Amino acid sequence: MKGNVAVIGAGLVGAVAGLSLAQEGYNVTIFELRADPRLADTGDKNLRSINLAVSNRGIRTLRMIDPQMAERVLADVLPMKGRMIHDLKGNQAEQLYGLYGDAIYSIDRGVLNENLLHEIELFDEAKNEGSIQTKFEHKLLNVDFGNDSDKDSPVEVTFRRKNHNDDVRLKFDMIIGADGAHSTTRAFLGKKVRMDYSQQYIDKCYVELYIPPSDDPNNKFSISPNHLHIWPRRDFMLIALPNTDGSFTSTFFGPWKLTESLKTKEQISSFFSDQFPDAVNLIGENTLVHAFQNNPKGSLLQVTCSPYHFKGKCIIIGDAAHSMVPFYGQGMNCGFEDVRLLTELLKKSKYVSEDAFEAFTETRHKDLLAILSLALGNYHEMSAKVTSNLYKLRKAADGVLHKLLGDHWLPLYTMVSFRDDIPYHEALEIEAHQQRLVSIFGGVSILSASVAILYGLKRGLKI
Numbered sequence: 001m002k003g004n005v006a007v008i009g010a011g012l013v014g015a016v017a018g019l020s021l022a023q024e025g026y027n028v029t030i031f032e033l034r035a036d037p038r039l040a041d042t043g044d045k046n047l048r049s050i051n052l053a054v055s056n057r058g059i060r061t062l063r064m065i066d067p068q069m070a071e072r073v074l075a076d077v078l079p080m081k082g083r084m085i086h087d088l089k090g091n092q093a094e095q096l097y098g099l100y101g102d103a104i105y106s107i108d109r110g111v112l113n114e115n116l117l118h119e120i121e122l123f124d125e126a127k128n129e130g131s132i133q134t135k136f137e138h139k140l141l142n143v144d145f146g147n148d149s150d151k152d153s154p155v156e157v158t159f160r161r162k163n164h165n166d167d168v169r170l171k172f173d174m175i176i177g178a179d180g181a182h183s184t185t186r187a188f189l190g191k192k193v194r195m196d197y198s199q200q201y202i203d204k205c206y207v208e209l210y211i212p213p214s215d216d217p218n219n220k221f222s223i224s225p226n227h228l229h230i231w232p233r234r235d236f237m238l239i240a241l242p243n244t245d246g247s248f249t250s251t252f253f254g255p256w257k258l259t260e261s262l263k264t265k266e267q268i269s270s271f272f273s274d275q276f277p278d279a280v281n282l283i284g285e286n287t288l289v290h291a292f293q294n295n296p297k298g299s300l301l302q303v304t305c306s307p308y309h310f311k312g313k314c315i316i317i318g319d320a321a322h323s324m325v326p327f328y329g330q331g332m333n334c335g336f337e338d339v340r341l342l343t344e345l346l347k348k349s350k351y352v353s354e355d356a357f358e359a360f361t362e363t364r365h366k367d368l369l370a371i372l373s374l375a376l377g378n379y380h381e382m383s384a385k386v387t388s389n390l391y392k393l394r395k396a397a398d399g400v401l402h403k404l405l406g407d408h409w410l411p412l413y414t415m416v417s418f419r420d421d422i423p424y425h426e427a428l429e430i431e432a433h434q435q436r437l438v439s440i441f442g443g444v445s446i447l448s449a450s451v452a453i454l455y456g457l458k459r460g461l462k463i
């Protein structure tokens with residue numbers, strides 16, 4: 001047994017972290033403030049976005065823990081091989097993500113979380129050195145990092161339990177904070193170490209809308225199930241991801257002022273009918289108005305911080321360490337990648353957690369900054385650039401060059417979503433280099449064309 005570990009948060013990243021550490025031989029207890037989501041009457045079914053896209057980085061981590069577990073956990077995914085762009089008239093145009101049938105996978109967030117919790121129960125302690133258990137309705141209240149001069153002194157964590165008058169205090173060798181964007185672990189870590197921290201709300205809110213399965217007995221999907229649908233309208237947009245039952249989870253993203261100005265049935269109906277006429281048909285006008293008026297309006301938050309750890313006693317991962325806007329579909333994938341990297345570092349350091357945590361902070365920060373900036377930039381790509389001819393030209397050129405040059409020319413989306421061996425910061429650097437080459441090539445082409453035109457004019461040629 002490598003030590004007793006408390007994981008704070010049984011969300012997607014906390015559950016995966018727990019499984020990975022138990023597999024490595026730690027005794028893991030995961031503490032979660034919510035009730036068990038599998039208990040229909042008490043579970044919090046009102047989770048954020050109903051579905052999300054899982055891609056290679058996330059899948060690699062699940063496979064690292066156990067390839068068969070990955071198969072089980074991801075049994076109900078739907079591949080999305082590209083974007084489907086919906087214009088104002090309802091015309092649809094496909095933009096494939098990759099050349100070789102690459103896809104990202106739509107999965108129900110609740111199902112994924114429940115599948116992971118189920119895997120925790122399946123964990124066979126007889127076959128493994130480690131162990132894992134989950135304690136629901138335990139809210140982290142306090143972290144005491146122990147005696148500074150004694151690196152082996154335990155961390156004492158205090159939890160408030162639902163329906164109990166007394167708090168519970170427990171000691172662990174280390175704690176992993178996977179308690180999301182508003183992390184309590186991070187708050188205590190920030191008091192212990194000189195943590196740089198920044199938080200930024202972007203001026204976009206999101207509202208979830210639901211596209212029901214189609215009535216057609218021969219096809220339960222009313223639009224393609226193998227695309228991520230986008231209605232790009234610059235300042236605001238609608239997206240939709242498929243669910244296996246034929247429905248789609250659609251999300252409206254728009255500035256707060258605009259969203260909050262749409263109050264009455266008439267305002268909402270007229271806005272959506274003008275901007276997303278085909279989506280209104282898919283959702284149904286009354287349902288749409290009701291959902292827009294009543295569904296929660298979510299805010300989008302970016303958090304960066306560093307360091308991520310204190311000695312070998314505490315580390316934060318997932319949204320607790322790097323909350324990002326959802327436009328690259330990487331928040332969870334990046335959190336899963338944290339788990340893989342942390343596990344590899346623990347192995348490499350022969351399970352000396354201080355060395356592993358130190359190396360995590362040192363190596364991971366530039367990647368996290370890179371993916372945060374990519375995520376922010378991708379709003380513009382999804383909501384506006386996808387309709388620009390220059391963007392389509394660049395995408396086509398990327399495709400041709402990638403086909404001709406293989407790994408010597410890699411589209412940015414491919415590096416981020418379909419490759420799990422290129423760190424995010426390297427993907428950014430490679431793209432910047434490719435962008436420079438495109439600019440030089442573009443400049444040279446324009447120059448050559450201008451020279452040819454001038455030469456032609458001089459020779460009295462009609463152009």
Ligand code: FAD
Pocket residue numbers: 008009010011012013014031032033034048049051052053054138139140141178179180181182183184206251298317318319320326328329330331332333334335
């Ligand atoms: P969370 O999911 O926030 O889980 C944290 C857990 O900690 C929660 O269960 C919480 O109850 C618990 N907790 C909090 N405080 C305490 C406490 N004091 N004590 C005990 N427990 C506590 N990512 C993708 O990869 N692909 C996508 O397509 C995608 N789409 C998204 C769409 C939207 C609209 C949004 C908002 C996000 C999207 N994301 C996506 C991001 C993704 O949802 C997050 O990155 C991911 O959920 C982070 O997981 P986490 O476990 O770190 O945090």
